[in-house]
Every structure is written in structure tokens, then in C-alpha cells.
Amino acid sequence: MSSAPHPSPEHAYRWVIVVVSAIILALSMGLMVNGVSVFFIPLHDEFGWQRGSVALINFSGLMGLAIGGVVMGKVADQTSTRRVCLIGAVVLGLCVLAASMAHDLWQFYVIFFVAGVFGAGSLYTPLLANVGNWFVNNPGLALGIASAGQALGQGAVPFGVAVLIGMMGWRGALVTMAVIMLIVLLPLAMLIRQPPRNNAVAATGHDVSDDENPTVLPPKVAVRWLGIAVLFCCICMSVPLIHLVPLIQDRGFSLEDAGSVIFLMLIVAILGRIAFGKLADMIGAIRAYWIASCWQTLLVVGFLYIDTLDGFYLFAAIYGFGYAGVMTGLLVCVRVLTPLARRASALGIVSLFGFLGHGIGGYQGGFFFDMTGNYTLTYTNAALAGGINLVIVAALYFTYSRRRLALAMPN
Numbered sequence: 368m369s370s371a372p373h374p375s376p377e378h379a380y381r382w383v384i385v386v387v388s389a390i391i392l393a394l395s396m397g398l399m400v401n402g403v404s405v406f407f408i409p410l411h412d413e414f415g416w417q418r419g420s421v422a423l424i425n426f427s428g429l430m431g432l433a434i435g436g437v438v439m440g441k442v443a444d445q446t447s448t449r450r451v452c453l454i455g456a457v458v459l460g461l462c463v464l465a466a467s468m469a470h471d472l473w474q475f476y477v478i479f480f481v482a483g484v485f486g487a488g489s490l491y492t493p494l495l496a497n498v499g500n501w502f503v504n505n506p507g508l509a510l511g512i513a514s515a516g517q518a519l520g521q522g523a524v525p526f527g528v529a530v531l532i533g534m535m536g537w538r539g540a541l542v543t544m545a546v547i548m549l550i551v552l553l554p555l556a557m558l559i560r561q562p563p564r565n566n567a568v569a570a571t572g573h574d575v576s577d578d579e580n581p582t583v584l585p586p587k588v589a590v591r592w593l594g595i596a597v598l599f600c601c602i603c604m605s606v607p608l609i610h611l612v613p614l615i616q617d618r619g620f621s622l623e624d625a626g627s628v629i630f631l632m633l634i635v636a637i638l639g640r641i642a643f644g645k646l647a648d649m650i651g652a653i654r655a656y657w658i659a660s661c662w663q664t665l666l667v668v669g670f671l672y673i674d675t676l677d678g679f680y681l682f683a684a685i686y687g688f689g690y691a692g693v694m695t696g697l698l699v700c701v702r703v704l705t706p707l708a709r710r711a712s713a714l715g716i717v718s719l720f721g722f723l724g725h726g727i728g729g730y731q732g733g734f735f736f737d738m739t740g741n742y743t744l745t746y747t748n749a750a751l752a753g754g755i756n757l758v759i760v761a762a763l764y765f766t767y768s769r770r771r772l773a774l775a776m777p778n
Contacts, residue, residue, distance in 0.1 A: 378563050381501035385509050387558045388494040389516025394548055395459055397520025399428050399487040400725065401608035405529045405626055408616060409537045418613065420472055422733030425609060426726035428479035433722035435488015440715030443493035449559040455489025456552035460545050462486055467541035492718055496711035499702040501562045506702055511644020511695045515637040518691050521608065522633025529626035584767055589704035590713050594720035596759040597697055600660055601724030603667055603753035604693060606745055609729035611670060614742050618674055632683035636691030643692025647699040653767060656696030657760045662689025664753030668746045
């Protein structure tokens with residue numbers, strides 16, 4: 368009588384992968400996702416560019432990131448995550464340096480697009496897919512910690528850049544960021560490895576600990592559902608990330624004060640990402656994603672009704688904890704609904720819709736501000752998009768649950 372083989376214990380190096388990935392995501396995504404927010408007023412003061420035009424810089428970078436996530440995610444599936452990350456680190460650092468020398472809007476658009484495709488696009492999708500592949504148990508917690516690095520960066524990078532702008536101007540701030548990225552990201556990328564061959568995940572080709580089974584929904588169907596949902600989710604999410612700093616400045620507070628509010632929001636988001644990652648392990652990824660989406664949708668318009676700095680600090684902390692769970696929930700959804708061999712590619716496709724939503728949300732914020740002179744319509748549109756996302760995720764959950772119940776029924 369033969370006994371079934373027992374999976375090998377999980378390798379301790381998986382936690383090195385989590386920490387290194389978190390640091391890389393902090394620097395790269397902190398600049399690419401919402402780092403442009405601190406440049407709105409400095410670029411307006413120097414060039415007279417309106418906020419809609421400056422927001423297109425962010426849109427261009429995110430569109431590059433969306434495309435790059437698909438392309439480089441597929442490359443990572445076929446080659447190695449380390450190789451792709453080294454490319455991303457070099458390209459991102461050089462593009463930030465090039466941006467410090469730009470004088471025309473089209474130059475910013477092109478530079479940030481390239482930085483998105485070959486820089487951040489080589490980091491975000493491959494790193495997060497790799498983290499999920501290292502873990503058999505508690506993948507939600509691991510992805511929550513890794514994505515918490517992104518949350519830290521999305522708060523710390525705008526705040527740090529705001530301080531640098533005050534000290535040396537926006538060009539000097541970009542030069543400093545470029546140097547930091549090259550010095551920090553390249554050595555960290557060298558530490559990235561693929562999961563060992565005897566890892567249970569790699570050996571079986573699927574995730575033995577998942578409650579959700581990829582065969583319940585065909586991977587292509589799951590990716591379509593998640594892609595449409597995250598498009599609207601990220602339209603909602605992007606508005607405070609891109610337009611909270613200028614909104615606070617419009618209330619009469621300094622750039623440094625405004626940057627400190629979003630810094631606090633995203634520091635709290637670190638706890639939110641970890642907490643919702645654990646919640647996904649406990650109640651399921653789709654339900655955790657819906658709860659976090661509901662949190663951000665119900666609260667996003669609240670920023671319009673605050674006019675004190677203390678009020679912004681308090682509300683940003685409350686909002687930040689719940690909104691942060693959205694990305695962790697989404698990452699775990701992709702992991703548990705797609706097979707390992709196609710996971711980076713699937714995450715790249717879903718991320719394409721997410722970053723498209725980020726770009727649309729950020730741009731519509733600047734466009735409607737230029738049209739109306741205030742942010743009322745901008746934040747209202749964000750809540751509307753969030754509501755559409757909630758309907759789609761709920762429909763996905765009920766469809767998934769019915770299919771799973773049908774498969775469990777005896778023939």
C-alpha cells in the first residue's frame with residue numbers, strides 16, 4: 368500500500384520575498400500611482416498648466432503600467448521574476464531622472480508612459496504573483512503584507528517628495544528620487560527568486576490550501592469579472608489618491624500639511640491591507656473584496672465636507688483602513704481563481720483594467736475641477752463608480768457560489 372506524498376515544508380525564504388517585494392513596491396508604486404499629486408501646484412506655478420493637463424501625466428504613467436503589467440507579467444511567467452525586476456528598476460530610475468529635465472507636457476507624458484510599461488510594469492505584477500506562488504498557507508496574509516509596502520510608499524513617497532520640493536524645487540526632488548531608486552531597487556531585485564521546485568504550490572500546479580477552486584469558474588471568465596469590477600473600483604479609489612492633496616491645499620493648508628494627511632491615510636492603510644488579507648483567508652477572497660469596496664464607496668464623498676486639518680487627519684485614517692483592503696482582496700481573488708502557470712499573466716490583465724480605472728478617475732478629477740472650480744462632481748463620480756463595482760462583485764460572488772454548489776452536488 369502506497370501513501371500519498373506529503374508536501375514539503377514551506378521555505379523560510381518566502382518571508383524574504385515578502386519583505387523585499389514590499390520595499391520595491393513602496394518606492395515604485397508610491398511614485399507611479401499617486402506621486403504626481405504633489406506636483407499639481409508646483410507645475411501650475413512654473414508653467415501655468417491646469418490640473419486636468421497635469422493629471423494626464425498620471426494617466427499616461429498608469430496606462431503604461433497597465434500595458435506593462437500584461438506584457439511583463441507574461442514575460443515573468445516564461446522567464447524569471449528577478450530578470451524582469453532588474454529591467455524595471457533600471458528603467459524606472461532613468462525615467463524619473465529624465466522627467467527632472469522635461470520642459471513640455473508631451474515630454475512628461477512620454478517619459479511616464481515608458482516608466483509605466485518597462486519600469487513599474489516590470490515590478491508590480493511579477494512581484495505580487497511571485498509572492499502568492501511562494502505561499503501554500505495564508506496567502507492572503509502574505510499578499511496583504513507585500514501590498515502594505517505599496518500603501519506605505521503611496522503615503523511616504525508623496526510626503527517625502529513634498530518635503531524635497533520645498534527644499535530644492537520639483538526638479539531637484541525628481542533627481543533625488545531617481546538616485547534613491549537606482550541605489551535601492553537594483554540590489555533588492557537581485558534578492559528575488561522563484562519558489563523552489565519542491566514547493567507544494569509549484570509541485571501540484573494548484574493551490575492546495577485554497578477554499579476557492581479555480582475550476583469552479585474558468586480562469587478567463589474569472590479574469591473578465593474581476594477586470595470589469597476593478598475598472599470601476601479604481602475610478603473610485605484614485606480620486607482621493609490623486610486629488611486629496613490639492614483639495615486640502617484649496618482649503619488653505621500648505622503642501623507639507625496636505626502631504627502629511629495622505630501619508631497618515633496610507634500608513635493606516637498598511638494595517639488595513641494586512642487585516643483584509645487575513646480576513647480573505649478566513650471568509651474568502653470575494654467577500655473580503657466586497658466589504659473593503661463597500662467601505663471606500665460609502666466614505667469617499669466625506670472628504671468634501673471637511674475644512675479643518677484635524678478633521679482631514681481623522682477621516683483619512685478611518686477611510687484609509689478600509690479602502691486599503693480593496694487591493695489585497697483583489698490580489699487574493701486573482702490568486703485563488705486562476706492556476707499558477709497563468710497567474711502573473713492573469714494578474715497583469717486584471718491590473719490593466721485597474722490602472723485604466725486609476726487613470727480615468729484621476730483625469731476626470733482634474734477635468735471636472737477645471738470645469739466647475741471645485742471637487743464636488745469629482746468625488747460624486749467616484750462614489751457612483753464604487754457603487755457599480757459593488758454590484759458587479761456581488762454578482763460575481765453569487766455566480767461563483769451557485770457554480771460551486773452545483774459542482775458539489777452528487778450526479
